[in-house]
Amino acid sequence: MSSRPRVLSGIRPTGESFQLGNYVGAVRHWAAMQDENDCFFFLADLHALTETPEPAKLRGRTRQAVAELLAMGVDPVRSTVFAQSHVAEHPELAWVLGCLTGFGEASRMTQFKEKGGGSVGLFYYPVLQAADILIYQANAVPIGEDQRQHLELTRDLAQRFNARYGDTFVLPAAYEGRAGERIKDLQDPTRKMSKSIGGTGTIWVLDDPKTVTKKVRSAVTDTGREVRVADDKPGITNLLTILSVCTGKAVPELEDAYAGKGYGDFKADVAEAVVELFAPVRERYAGFIDDPAELDRVLAAGAARAREVAVRTMTTVRERVGLLAPT
Ligand code: TYM
Numbered sequence: 001m002s003s004r005p006r007v008l009s010g011i012r013p014t015g016e017s018f019q020l021g022n023y024v025g026a027v028r029h030w031a032a033m034q035d036e037n038d039c040f041f042f043l044a045d046l047h048a049l050t051e052t053p054e055p056a057k058l059r060g061r062t063r064q065a066v067a068e069l070l071a072m073g074v075d076p077v078r079s080t081v082f083a084q085s086h087v088a089e090h091p092e093l094a095w096v097l098g099c100l101t102g103f104g105e106a107s108r109m110t111q112f113k114e115k116g117g118g119s120v121g122l123f124y125y126p127v128l129q130a131a132d133i134l135i136y137q138a139n140a141v142p143i144g145e146d147q148r149q150h151l152e153l154t155r156d157l158a159q160r161f162n163a164r165y166g167d168t169f170v171l172p173a174a175y176e177g178r179a180g181e182r183i184k185d186l187q188d189p190t191r192k193m194s195k196s197i198g199g200t201g202t203i204w205v206l207d208d209p210k211t212v213t214k215k216v217r218s219a220v221t222d223t224g225r226e227v228r229v230a231d232d233k234p235g236i237t238n239l240l241t242i243l244s245v246c247t248g249k250a251v252p253e254l255e256d257a258y259a260g261k262g263y264g265d266f267k268a269d270v271a272e273a274v275v276e277l278f279a280p281v282r283e284r285y286a287g288f289i290d291d292p293a294e295l296d297r298v299l300a301a302g303a304a305r306a307r308e309v310a311v312r313t314m315t316t317v318r319e320r321v322g323l324l325a326p327t
Pocket of ligand 1: 012027
């Protein structure tokens with residue numbers, strides 16, 4: 001088992017549910033990697049705190065998020081599924097790594113810059129993410145393109161630690177699937193679809209078919225009538241990406257298929273494809289969410305497995321940096 005590459009990734013339990021972009025950019029790859037890899041997937045509830053959600057909402061949403069992951073094909077038997085806050089070594093390692101992170105370096109992270117500042121927690125976000133990854137000695141991290149900068153910081157910190165204290169951390173590589181699969185907001189296709197923006201531009205994994213259809217039909221399109229990828233057609237380009245992901249057909253093939261047809265037919269097909277993609281997910285979700293005790297058992301077993309690895313790494317780290325061992 002330990003000879004398989006270690007894969008790790010996380011997702012924040014925020015928003016109403018996960019959204020199409022989370023599935024396309026991350027979770028579908030998680031599900032596909034489980035046979036060949038030793039996988040660790042977690043709910044980044046500590047990272048979710050940077051949005052200071054309602055306490056009851058965060059708690060409920062975290063459990064719901066487990067059911068969603070299972071419904072999307074994450075298998076808690078083959079993979080270690082847990083909540084970040086159940087493994088206290090994550091923030092512990094984050095502190096150590098933070099002491100190796102330059103203030104300017106952290107200030108340059110776009111997520112922090114885009115939000116125009118905010119809490120110290122938001123500033124520290126990428127350092128905690130680096131700890132999440134390094135503590136499991138992960139080889140590969142399946143993430144969407146928006147997380148690439150955080151992975152670069154993670155590699156920099158691993159190298160810095162290794163150079164200063166001796167070889168300790170594996171250098172992780174990003175895994176981004178096929179290029180260009182960043183899903184954009186349906187109402188504003190110049191920005192990514194996101195849990196924190198929500199609204200009619202976001203397709204939730206658990207949206208009912210009617211809602212999905214309505215959102216796709218009212219998606220912002222561009223001037224002209226041609227269904228093709230172009231820089232000045234971000235709306236149509238985004239819908240083509242979505243249709244390609246849902247159907248497994250290449251974009252040029254779809255462009256040919258819609259030559260001479262209008263936006264109306266095209267949008268109807270996109271809506272149908274998304275509905276079909278998530279229909280089995282919604283069905284399985286309904287089964288999982290009905291049994292909260294089982295979801296808690298999944299998290300407990302996952303945390304126990306995760307802790308074994310995390311404690312081992314942290315013991316080495318404590319020793320390497322010179323913290324006196326308690327007697
Ligand atoms: P989060 O919850 O924002 O997103 C989870 C995953 O979904 C991807 N993603 C997208 N991919 C394509 N198109 C989109 N519109 C889109 N929106 C989101 C994200 O790239 C991500 O892979 N910081 C992480 C959570 C995290 C983490 C980690 C990830 C915490 N620690 C350690 C990997 C390893 C995040 O923002 O997730």
